[in-house]
Amino acid sequence: MTTALAVETRGLGKRFGGRDAVHDLALAVPAGSVFGFLGPNGSGKTTTIRMLLGLVSPTAGEAPVLGERMPDSGRSVLPRVGALVEGPGFSGWLSGPANLARLDTADPGASGRTRRARIAESLERVGLTAAGGKKVKAYSLGMKQRLGLANALLRPRDLLVLDEPTNGLDPQGTREVRTLVRELAADGTTVFVSSHLLAEIEQMCTHAAVMSAGRLVAQGTLEALRGHEGARVRLRTPDPVQAVRVLQSAGLAQIEQEGPELTATLGDRPVESLVPLLVAARVRVQGLRVDEPTLEERFVALTGEGFDVAG
Amino acid sequence: MSRAEPARRTSGAGLALLGSELTGVFRRRRTWAMLLALAAVPVLVAVAIRISSGDGGGPSRGPSFVTGIAGNGLFVGVASLVLAIPLFLPLTVGVVAGDTIAGEASTGTLRYLLVAPAGRVRLLLVKYAGAAVFCFAAPLAIVVAGTAIGAVLFPVGPITLLSGDQVPIAEGLGRLLMIGLYTGLSMLGLAAVGLFISTLTDVPVGAMAATVVIAVTSQVLDQLPQLDALHPFLLTDSWLGLVDLLRQPPDWSVFDTNALLQLGWVVVFGALAFGRFTTRDVLA
Ligand SMILES: Nc1ncnc2c1ncn2[C@@H]1O[C@H](COP(=O)(O)OP(=O)(O)OP(=O)(O)O)[C@@H](O)[C@H]1O
Ligand SMILES: [Mg+2]
Numbered sequence: 001m002t003t004a005l006a007v008e009t010r011g012l013g014k015r016f017g018g019r020d021a022v023h024d025l026a027l028a029v030p031a032g033s034v035f036g037f038l039g040p041n042g043s044g045k046t047t048t049i050r051m052l053l054g055l056v057s058p059t060a061g062e063a064p065v066l067g068e069r070m071p072d073s074g075r076s077v078l079p080r081v082g083a084l085v086e087g088p089g090f091s092g093w094l095s096g097p098a099n100l101a102r103l104d105t106a107d108p109g110a111s112g113r114t115r116r117a118r119i120a121e122s123l124e125r126v127g128l129t130a131a132g133g134k135k136v137k138a139y140s141l142g143m144k145q146r147l148g149l150a151n152a153l154l155r156p157r158d159l160l161v162l163d164e165p166t167n168g169l170d171p172q173g174t175r176e177v178r179t180l181v182r183e184l185a186a187d188g189t190t191v192f193v194s195s196h197l198l199a200e201i202e203q204m205c206t207h208a209a210v211m212s213a214g215r216l217v218a219q220g221t222l223e224a225l226r227g228h229e230g231a232r233v234r235l236r237t238p239d240p241v242q243a244v245r246v247l248q249s250a251g252l253a254q255i256e257q258e259g260p261e262l263t264a265t266l267g268d269r270p271v272e273s274l275v276p277l278l279v280a281a282r283v284r285v286q287g288l289r290v291d292e293p294t295l296e297e298r299f300v301a302l303t304g305e306g307f308d309v310a311g
Numbered sequence: 312m313s314r315a316e317p318a319r320r321t322s323g324a325g326l327a328l329l330g331s332e333l334t335g336v337f338r339r340r341r342t343w344a345m346l347l348a349l350a351a352v353p354v355l356v357a358v359a360i361r362i363s364s365g366d367g368g369g370p371s372r373g374p375s376f377v378t379g380i381a382g383n384g385l386f387v388g389v390a391s392l393v394l395a396i397p398l399f400l401p402l403t404v405g406v407v408a409g410d411t412i413a414g415e416a417s418t419g420t421l422r423y424l425l426v427a428p429a430g431r432v433r434l435l436l437v438k439y440a441g442a443a444v445f446c447f448a449a450p451l452a453i454v455v456a457g458t459a460i461g462a463v464l465f466p467v468g469p470i471t472l473l474s475g476d477q478v479p480i481a482e483g484l485g486r487l488l489m490i491g492l493y494t495g496l497s498m499l500g501l502a503a504v505g506l507f508i509s510t511l512t513d514v515p516v517g518a519m520a521a522t523v524v525i526a527v528t529s530q531v532l533d534q535l536p537q538l539d540a541l542h543p544f545l546l547t548d549s550w551l552g553l554v555d556l557l558r559q560p561p562d563w564s565v566f567d568t569n570a571l572l573q574l575g576w577v578v579v580f581g582a583l584a585f586g587r588f589t590t591r592d593v594l595a
Pocket of ligand 2 (some may be wrong): 045046047085163
């Protein structure tokens with residue numbers, strides 16, 4: 001099965017003053033996916049996004065977006081792409097709708113006749129209809145962020161590139177963004193979203209990639225990334241000794257026992273196949289559950305524990 | 312299976328962006344503040360002269376334009392323009408031109424305009440056009456305010472030109488308009504310099520200051536006799552040529568000289584701005 005790719009970079013790299021901000025990046029973003037782009041601070045997410053949008057020219061490799069090379073094909077590609085890059089950017093002395101009108105006018109393909117209606121609609125989608133008329137300098141951080149999202153949604157898009165879209169949003173706003181992203185994805189828009197909020201990525205993404213110090217360290221479906229082989233079964237029983245024997249004979253690895261609690265790595269064995277074995281061996285089961293590794297654990301495993309930003 | 316509407320190129324798209332740029336420039340309070348400040352120059356000049364000439368004191372010792380004012384209110388605009396040309400006017404043009412790209416970068420709108428996609432060349436052209444309109448608006452603000460206040464405070468009559476000839480009021484007003492346009496033209500080169508500097512930085516104030524410094528430096532160089540050979544090429548060399556429009560018959564050739572000089576600066580700095588802006592990384 002070959003899925004079309006909305007973004008496919010090959011050997012993409014960017015050097016800033018002799019240091020690689022992004023190195024040999026091979027991203028493959030399937031069309032129609034909600035693609036989470038993860039990585040610690042300074043790992044090159046924004047730099048990559050800027051290259052995809054033609055704001056920065058790569059020093060190596062290429063970055064086809066929607067099947068055409070960027071930055072050369074910006075004229076035909078960018079109208080199909082909605083973007084939020086490193087926070088919103090607006091003229092403070094203009095109102096929200098006036099700012100959107102200005103950016104929409106900058107798009108040569110956007111129709112002036114439908115402009116008003118599209119602006120109103122997109123303000124409504126981000127919940128700014130009531131507050132929108134103020135000058136942007138009087139907006140709160142979250143309101144600006146919402147206006148940035150509204151700008152990305154001014155026209156129907158094939159690809160949305162959102163760099164930390166929930167930054168500065170209140171919990172309702174965060175939820176709305178998730179809902180919005182799901183809606184857009186259901187409509188067939190590919191959404192490429194960078195974040196360090198792993199819980200958020202887990203809730204909305206189908207695919208993800210993990211960056212570390214400018215390199216891609218993992219990418220794939222969320223399932224594959226979490227790594228089911230890493231799942232551990234946790235068993236509570238008054239008969240730990242017999243239970244250990246059962247788990248051993250079932251081929252589970254890394255069995256650990258602590259009083260009545262047993263844990264073991266499940267591997268590719270389905271958990272439901274364990275219960276009959278335990279029952280047959282007359283092990284009394286008080287509790288049984290599977291701990292899936294969280295994305296956070298995988299993320300830390302992939303990008304390292306340290307808090308310091310890689311220099 | 313594209314969900315986005317095909318990029319239909321509407322013929323007025325460039326004009327629409329220009330319109331939006333002009334609304335942007337002229338909806339800014341800063342622009343109005345500068346135009347008002349410029350318009351205040353003739354008001355101050357006129358009021359000051361009115362007060363001092365009202366004293367009935369001895370012959371005033373000001374520049375010849377200024378002395379002409381008490382006799383004819385129509386001179387207020389020209390006199391104020393001559394006063395504003397060395398610094399005030401280039402200051403305001405420097406603010407607008409220095410802000411063109413750097414201002415967008417500093418507010419973060421540059422990346423969104425480019426992603427829209429405005430197109431780098433198109434954006435640069437529109438930005439320059441916006442600054443160019445301001446170049447004409449600024450001297451015209453002085454001339455219009457000066458003529459109005461002059462008509463209120465002083466007698467108005469046929470204008471005695473520098474050559475000693477008199478022209479009727481209507482023709483005099485026409486000359487004033489031409490002088491305003493001439494000065495607008497004079498500022499176009501500086502605006503191109505400002506545009507280029509603006510592509511170099513993300514700090515608008517820096518670009519504005521650098522542009523004004525260039526205008527002032529150019530005028531200083533224009534005063535040094537040792538650099539005679541250089542003078543005809545200096546950005547500011549034709550700035551005071553407007554006085555030749557106050558002769559009878561007017562020396563229209565200064566217009567051509569000025570236009571050629573400004574064109575040269577616009578071409579050179581426009582090309583530099585183009586080279587820089589179309590290749591630079593937008594990181595702001
Ligand atoms: N203008 C610049 N000049 C020099 N180096 C830069 C510049 N912009 C970014 N970098 C470097 O590129 C690297 C990647 O930065 P980038 O902004 O892409 O990180 P990020 O993953 O978006 O981080 P964050 O999560 O903090 O937003 C960093 O090491 C940064 O120092
Ligand atoms: Mg970033």
